[in-house]
Amino acid sequence: MTTVDTINPEKRSTGEQLLRLARKNKLSTFGLIMFLVIVLAAIFAPLIAPHDPLEQNILARLQDRSPEYILGTDTFGRDTFSRILYGLRISLLIGLTSTVLAMILGCALGIIAGYRGGWIDSVIMRCMDMLLAFPTLITGLFIVAVLGANFVNIVLAITVTILPKFARVARAPTIALKEREFVEAARALGFSDLRIMALHIAPNIVGEVVVLASLWAAYAIRIEAYLSFIGLGVAPPTPTLGTMIRDGFEHILDAPFVSIYPGFAVLLVVLSLNLVGDGLRDAIDPKLRD
Amino acid sequence: MTSPLMQVEDLSISFKINDKWCRAVNGVTFDIMPNETLCIVGESGCGKSITAMSLMKLLPDTARLGGHVRFGGQDILSLKERELEEIRGSRIAMIFQEPMTSLNPVLTVGEQIAEPLVLHKGMGWSEAKKEARNLLDLVRIPDAQKRLGQYPHELSGGMRQRVMIAIGLACRPQILIADEPTTALDVTIQAQVLALLEDIRKEQELSIVMITHDLGVVANVADRVAVMYAGDVVETGPVASIFDSPSHPYTQALLRTVPRADAAFELSPIEGQVPSIQKMPEGCRFAPRCKEETSKCNVTPKLSPGAHSVACWARGDIQ
Numbered sequence: 001m002t003t004v005d006t007i008n009p010e011k012r013s014t015g016e017q018l019l020r021l022a023r024k025n026k027l028s029t030f031g032l033i034m035f036l037v038i039v040l041a042a043i044f045a046p047l048i049a050p051h052d053p054l055e056q057n058i059l060a061r062l063q064d065r066s067p068e069y070i071l072g073t074d075t076f077g078r079d080t081f082s083r084i085l086y087g088l089r090i091s092l093l094i095g096l097t098s099t100v101l102a103m104i105l106g107c108a109l110g111i112i113a114g115y116r117g118g119w120i121d122s123v124i125m126r127c128m129d130m131l132l133a134f135p136t137l138i139t140g141l142f143i144v145a146v147l148g149a150n151f152v153n154i155v156l157a158i159t160v161t162i163l164p165k166f167a168r169v170a171r172a173p174t175i176a177l178k179e180r181e182f183v184e185a186a187r188a189l190g191f192s193d194l195r196i197m198a199l200h201i202a203p204n205i206v207g208e209v210v211v212l213a214s215l216w217a218a219y220a221i222r223i224e225a226y227l228s229f230i231g232l233g234v235a236p237p238t239p240t241l242g243t244m245i246r247d248g249f250e251h252i253l254d255a256p257f258v259s260i261y262p263g264f265a266v267l268l269v270v271l272s273l274n275l276v277g278d279g280l281r282d283a284i285d286p287k288l289r290d
Numbered sequence: 291m292t293s294p295l296m297q298v299e300d301l302s303i304s305f306k307i308n309d310k311w312c313r314a315v316n317g318v319t320f321d322i323m324p325n326e327t328l329c330i331v332g333e334s335g336c337g338k339s340i341t342a343m344s345l346m347k348l349l350p351d352t353a354r355l356g357g358h359v360r361f362g363g364q365d366i367l368s369l370k371e372r373e374l375e376e377i378r379g380s381r382i383a384m385i386f387q388e389p390m391t392s393l394n395p396v397l398t399v400g401e402q403i404a405e406p407l408v409l410h411k412g413m414g415w416s417e418a419k420k421e422a423r424n425l426l427d428l429v430r431i432p433d434a435q436k437r438l439g440q441y442p443h444e445l446s447g448g449m450r451q452r453v454m455i456a457i458g459l460a461c462r463p464q465i466l467i468a469d470e471p472t473t474a475l476d477v478t479i480q481a482q483v484l485a486l487l488e489d490i491r492k493e494q495e496l497s498i499v500m501i502t503h504d505l506g507v508v509a510n511v512a513d514r515v516a517v518m519y520a521g522d523v524v525e526t527g528p529v530a531s532i533f534d535s536p537s538h539p540y541t542q543a544l545l546r547t548v549p550r551a552d553a554a555f556e557l558s559p560i561e562g563q564v565p566s567i568q569k570m571p572e573g574c575r576f577a578p579r580c581k582e583e584t585s586k587c588n589v590t591p592k593l594s595p596g597a598h599s600v601a602c603w604a605r606g607d608i609q
Contacts, residue, residue, distance in 0.1 A: 181391040188348055188386075189379030189406045189457065199405070203396045 028279020035272035042088035049082035087239040095221035098158035106166025114174030128164035218273035294321035300357035316521040332518035380410040383458035389450035393442035400438030425456040448479035520575040527598030537600040
């Protein structure tokens with residue numbers, strides 16, 4: 001405890017703490033702002049988009065940037081900028097939903113495995129190891145190929161591929177935490193195992209997990225783009241970033257911008273999430289905190 | 291004479307070590323009377339803490355328990371986990387040795403005091419928080435309202451132990467088990483915490499089972515004392531009687547290791563070590579370190595009847 005704390009035990013308000021963090025880590029703040037702008041753009045896509053993303057204008061196909069089409073048009077003459085905005089909606093929705101699902105399920109499994117130990121631990125963690133043994137893209141591909149490509153199955157596929165990572169991250173600290181005296185004290189107060197896991201152990205690991213969640217959300221968005229790129233994404237004509245990149249591939253030599261702009265959008269989303277993740281990691285690292 | 295609140299009968303606890311069952315606690319019997327402080331004293335490793343834990347059946351599944359712990363018409367040792375959860379924290383509570391680690395670092399003090407109230411008394415969180423405030427007043431923490439919103443790392447050691455006591459008292463238990471509650475605190479804070487416990491015991495009419503190896507603490511707070519050695523209760527009786535006329539050679543030796551202001555004598559350590567749980571001597575477990583060892587000592591002595599009883603062959607009225 002620092003002297004400041006003992007002299008003045010008044011807590012700094014959460015807002016103040018955030019502001020201090022923001023000032024210390026400018027790059028992450030920039031990432032956060034970028035991510036928020038992207039999310040807002042996706043949410044308000046119908047208001048921002050200059051064109052209907054599905055409206056075709058064959059006469060204006062494969063155009064480069066112009067005042068009419070800010071980021072040009074694709075092979076059917078659809079406005080790339082509008083399609084990116086709508087594509088972001090699907091990509092973000094799939095990426096974030098699957099990350100949150102994987103985080104909740106993975107942490108639950110990891111905490112149960114770590115807390116219970118013994119054969120329960122072995123069964124859960126060996127299953128997770130099995131999932132990890134396949135390259136993530138293969139697992140995702142397999143699930144989508146078997147179940148069919150639609151929104152729910154894609155979310156499921158991405159959830160399953162990143163879930164074992166969360167389980168591992170949650171399990172290790174749980175093993176350390178369950179030996180701590182406060183868990184014993186909680187048992188002495190008559191708290192059930194479920195209550196201890198959910199209300200006493202989970203809050204202790206939430207910091208670490210959220211950091212990784214922000215990094216894996218970027219990864220999830222990339223997997224969605226991969227799957228769409230190889231044609232296992234949400235069915236056309238619904239725009240997603242991966243599908244748009246693929247659609248432009250046919251004209252990669254004569255009109256490269258059709259693929260490049262949506263690719264750039266993926267880059268921005270992933271980059272912003274990675275910056276946020278790095279910042280969060282620094283923020284919860286006690287060695288870097290003052 | 292009032293009837294005891296809790297009766298511990300022939301309690302034994304064994305652990306499996308290298309495929310052999312080893313008895314860590316060897317048929318311990320004692321009563322806990324209403325509104326008294328019972329101190330269990332002894333060296334490290336003589337089974338005090340696991341005896342205390344077994345009063346709430348808090349031991350891991352790997353422990354094998356024998357005997358009975360009768361409380362409120364039930365035998366604690368035969369209850370199911372669900373039934374135990376209803377008793378723990380609500381009718382029997384426990385406070386631990388290390389106030390630094392016994393509180394959850396990521397929950398506020400208020401939340402931690404309120405949670406047992408929400409669980410056991412069915413209070414809403416806001417009502418429980420109000421009660422938590424009263425509890426902080428009860429354990430004499432100044433500026434209670436502000437403390438409720440603070441995290442354990444913002445409090446000092448003595449303050450944290452007071453919070454632990456507040457959590458333990460939250461549901462008005464009948465028995466409070468305190469496992470070396472003052473060991474981690476410095477001497478002045480220790481005295482304050484002991485005085486606080488004593489005051490609260492009188493106000494709330496609860497019984498305290500205090501586990502300690504500190505005879506100074508015993509002299510301060512105990513009504514009755516049970517001296518444990520290597521898993522046996524070797525002597526038990528009212529505190530004055532134990533200090534004035536210790537009977538068992540182990541108790542006598544223990545008292546000679548503590549300096550006293552009111553009597554001048556040479557301090558002398560007890561030779562040797564508490565025997566390892568895997569190599570317990572036959573019969574009286576203190577015999578190998580005892581200066582008064584007799585030929586009978588290879589048979590386990592029983593506690594003599596009466597208020598001040600002792601388990602030693604060298605002391606008269608024993609079968």
